[in-house]
Amino acid sequence: MGELSKLTLAGARDSLRKGETSAVALTEACLAEIEAAGRLNAFVHRTPEIALDQARAADARIARGDAPAMCGLPLGIKDLFCTRGVASQAASHILNGFRPEYESTVTQNLWDAGAVMLGKLNMDEFAMGSSNETSTYGNVVNPWKVDDRDLTPGGSSGGSAAAVAADLCLAATGTDTGGSIRQPAAFTGIVGIKPTYGRCSRWGIVAFASSLDQAGPMTKTVQDAAIMLAAMAGHDPKDSTSADIPVPDFEAMLTGDIRGKTIGIPREYRMDGMPAEIEALWTRGAEMLKDAGAKIVDISLPHTKYALPAYYVIAPAEASSNLARYDGVRYGHRAKLAQGDGIVQMYEKTRAEGFGKEVQRRVMIGTYVLSAGFYDAYYNRARKVRALIKRDFETVFAEGVDAILTPATPSAAFGLGEMQDADPVEMYLNDVFTVTVNLAGLPGISVPAGLDSRGLPLGLQLIGRPWEEGDLLNTAQVLERAAGFVSKPAKWW
């Protein structure tokens, strides 16, 4: 059974069509793996009945010969996605007991494509965090280990990353506001792509920072990312920021040929104190692409150093407003009130009890940067920086650069609890290579490219032109193949 859950989406799809296995068998295999992987704390709500119903329906469709792209493929869904009738809490206590009466567009697209829902995946509360330590459900543990230490799977899509890396499911949905798909993918040795802003509908995904949030797939291979992204994406009239641009067959664009492509290496991403291993991996990645026929050029993205501060103004600002609705009035947690408490006490107690520390911190930062007298100094300035960062990318793309290669993270996975006493800003530094992509609305993909000296996976990031995910995936697959990353975490859970 365990072997079935190790399949890739493409492998399982092909097996299903050849009749070598069934969706029910695949689903049962995954459910068994999930059952046995409690120590990872990746799945926080399991939906075996839904999964088996969907699997049976998928088998029937396969038998009829009308199997859509994801037919019968079992997935994990990040808790940020609203799923009808199934707990959807964004891993927050404040949404305690919340079961939406609606299905997010992205998950609906997946079900329409025949996919199977195994359950909901742990994450950082409201997607705020880079270590999956802020969840109301507790930490997710990375399936990868060093010296028996529990490591972070990264965040915020930590549950998704751990579940895919540990073969609890074939693939998972993630969301990425500042690196929340790409960083955990890198920490767990899997593939994660954040598509162009507007490619996937945000309708039904609990909002963190609306102008930055994008859903994307977290998969075992680049090919799987291509398959799953095509199923998730598409114009949605219910999301005004969703783009009315056709979704190409990304899988068919994986030609393996990147001859003549220009890959930019941005000098500003070479940070002080960057581990030599990361630097070496980056260089090796560039060489692999060069060997495949691409032209490697040094480029400059001069405003990079302002990206992180701008991000940590814009994202909390939007979050402070987006999270105002969690007030205890209509759904989720409401604090018990004392005699004489009024509406203000209800708000204060409910939000103090319902939100974790990191969420509270960001709500306060966001409220501060938007407040009268500080708006221009922080929020407006951050918007200007954002425009400059976007222009940096536009300039290099206009000069003929097809994709940009950077490290995905400044380090490999760190220990759970290791950053507990650190300045929160140190945690925010995890996002230093990824936030620029969100600020500019570009597609970015993290590809596992090697192991560090302790045997932990490291990822490289490729950043593409807007709406050219197909090209980006093709380059990523070339890198994936050249890197030949096949390592799996040793099963201990």
Next chain:
Amino acid sequence: MLDLAYEAPKPKVISGAKAEWELVIGLEVHAQVASNAKLFSGASTAFGAEPNSNVAFVDAAMPGMLPVINEFCVAQAVRTGLGLKAAINLVSAFDRKNYFYPDLPQGYQISQLYHPIVGEGEVIVDMGPGVARRVRIERIHLEQDAGKSIHDMDPAMSFVDLNRTGVALMEIVSRPDLRGPEEAAAYVGKLRQIMRYLGTCDGNMQNGNLRADVNVSVCRPGDYEKYRETGDHSVLGTRCEIKNMNSMRFIQQAIEYEARRQIAILEDGGSIVQETRLYDPDKGETRSMRSKEEAHDYRYFPCPDLLPLEIEQAWVDDIKASLPELPDEKKARFVNDFGLTEYDAGVLTADVDSAAYFESVAEGRDGKTAANWVINELFGRLKKDDRDITGSPVSPDQLGKIIDLITSGDISGKIAKDLFELVYVEGGDPAEIVEARGMRQVTDLSAIEVAVDEIIAQNPAQVEKAKQNPKLAGWFVGQVMKATGGKANPQAVNEIVARKLGV
């Protein structure tokens, strides 16, 4: 378009204990957009539905729900802007105004602070024939209405009704160009009239579909003129805002009270604190709601769920081409084409249905006569029954036929009034009623002569008196009319009586 000439009204002057003061008033009028669906959701806007029955997921701010702009509401705002001769901004944008309140589920109102859809325009506020105030409009923006909190249903709990949440409002912001309580009320009335012509707001103030925040300050005579020359608001005095007024009468009362309150403070050597106040109609006074220091920090920022709203000039042009004739133009046309007084034209154009009724009656007839009948007889009669023009039992065609019967001499003016009442109460074709009831006017001179002779023969003493005092001839005319049941042609009776009496 024809413009009627007018001059500006004199500003209201209030004599304080020590000096004379003038008022400066600017209004923010919140007009509910006439639309079946809300600004960002498909939920119904119907008034009076069961609480919380017209609520979409996005209206209740369920997690992950997103707003999508209702194109019809945008068109309505553009239509309103064009009706106020205002600039239409082809690119506008939505912002979030953040504050916590249970009837505001999102924790923010989506509004347009930085880039409103409509820019500067103007409204001519009629203050009587030949007198009108030209009020500059600063902007109109689209925004969401909030829901309703109900605090008096339970001693311990409050209830929230989200039916109104997310309904589209237009906030129409004027410059401080109004100079008295009557002008302010008339301004709201004029906006209401224009929007009802346009079909963009039903103007129902009782239901809260039209409400105003009124900014009031007082200054010394001459200061306002300085402001208009220099644009310097500081000479106008510190203003207070009176929130959420939904009656023209209360608007006037509140302004009057507020101005006197401010004058008393200033004359006592005090200074006005800029603040938000509420008007209490029971006590007839305004009282402080919150001061500037306590004012919310709304933390406005661009709404990241919505792209900038871009519209095309061609679309605006299409809307412009479809605009109806507006009150000012219609009034001017009625004066010019039908020879009406400005006053009568104003009465007839007060609402679009009255104007249409009148035009229908006046077509092919004398305009002034038609106006007299519509205003004096019809409106008077409708008012007695508390009906409006759309509920008139007398159709324009029927009223026109009554007028035709007078013009042709078939009935007298007096009989016409009886006929009107018959048509009003019983209905029917006026000409047929005249025939059936024998109401036709007697124009047969010999028959009138016989009647006159009879009266003269019966009243010799009166005849003598009348010969000395010709004014008494009128008595004979009256007697003849009485004897003929009012059907005799009054002109003929006059002539014959005069001839027979030799006066």
